[in-house]
Amino acid sequence: SAVISQKPSRDICQRGTSLTIQCQVDSQVTMMFWYRQQPGQSLTLIATANQGSEATYESGFVIDKFPISRPNLTFSTLTVSNMSPEDSSIYLCSVEGVRGSIAGELFFGEGSRLTVL
Amino acid sequence: GIQVEQSPPDLILQEGANSTLRCNFSDSVNNLQWFHQNPWGQLINLFYIPSGTKQNGRLSATTVATERYSLLYISSSQTTDSGVYFCAVSSGSARQLTFGSGTQLTVLP
Numbered sequence: 001s002a003v004i005s006q007k008p009s010r011d012i013c014q015r016g017t018s019l020t021i022q023c024q025v026d027s028q029v030t031m032m033f034w035y036r037q038q039p040g041q042s043l044t045l046i047a048t049a050n051q052g053s054e055a056t057y058e059s060g061f062v063i064d065k066f067p068i069s070r071p072n073l074t075f076s077t078l079t080v081s082n083m084s085p086e087d088s089s090i091y092l093c094s095v096e097g098v099r100g101s102i103a104g105e106l107f108f109g110e111g112s113r114l115t116v117l
Numbered sequence: 118g119i120q121v122e123q124s125p126p127d128l129i130l131q132e133g134a135n136s137t138l139r140c141n142f143s144d145s146v147n148n149l150q151w152f153h154q155n156p157w158g159q160l161i162n163l164f165y166i167p168s169g170t171k172q173n174g175r176l177s178a179t180t181v182a183t184e185r186y187s188l189l190y191i192s193s194s195q196t197t198d199s200g201v202y203f204c205a206v207s208s209g210s211a212r213q214l215t216f217g218s219g220t221q222l223t224v225l226p
Contacts, residue, residue, distance in 0.1 A: 033213050043216040090158050104148045106214055108160040
C-alpha cells in the first residue's frame with residue numbers, strides 16, 4: 001500500500017474562515033477522492049479530484065464551498081470555505097491505483113478532523 | 118445510486134466471542150471493501166472482496182455477489198477489535214466507493 005499523508009491532522013477554526021487540507025501520496029496514483037464524515041455518521045463522497053482539470057462534485061457539494069486542486073498524480077488539496085459549525089467533520093483523502101495493490105482497491109489517509117466554533 | 122445496508126448497527130461482545138457482520142447491497146458490484154475505523158478515525162483496509170472468500174488471521178469475509186451480500190466474520194474477538202466496521206461498494210463504471218452506515222462493535226474485557 002501507499003503512504004497517504006494529510007495535513008493538518010486536526011484544527012480548530014473560527015466561523016467564516018477557510019481552511020485548506022493537503023493530501024500527499026508517496027507514489028503516483030490513478031484516482032484521488034475526498035470524503036467527509038460528519039460526527040457519528042458514515043462517509044460521504046464530496047468529489048473526485050481530477051488531475052489538471054476541475055473536480056467532479058457529488059450532489060449536494062459545490063465548487064465554491066469545496067474547491068479542490070490536483071496539480072499532479074501524487075498531490076491534492078481540499079479547501080473548506082466560509083466555514084460554519086455544520087462543517088465540523090473528518091475530511092478524508094482516498095486514492096486508487098497504488099502500485100503493487102489490487103486494481104480497484106481504495107486506500108485512505110488518516111483524515112483531517114476539523115472543529116468549527 | 119447503489120444502496121448499502123449494514124447490520125447490526127451496534128454489537129457488544131465479551132472478549133473471546135465470535136461475531137458476524139452483514140452488508141447488503143442493491144446492485145451488482147465491481148468492488149467491495151471492508152474497513153475498520155479505529156478510535157482515532159483512521160480507516161484500516163481489511164478486505165477487498167467483490168466476490169469469494171478471504172481470510173486474514175482471526176478475520177474472514179465472504180461475498181455472494183449473485184445474492185448481493187457480504188459477511189465479515191470476527192473470531193475470538195479482542196478489545197482492540199472495537200470500533201466501527203464499514204462495508205463500501207462501487208458498481209458499474211464508478212471507481213469511488215459508497216459506504217454503508219457501519220456497525221459499531223464494542224468488545225468488553
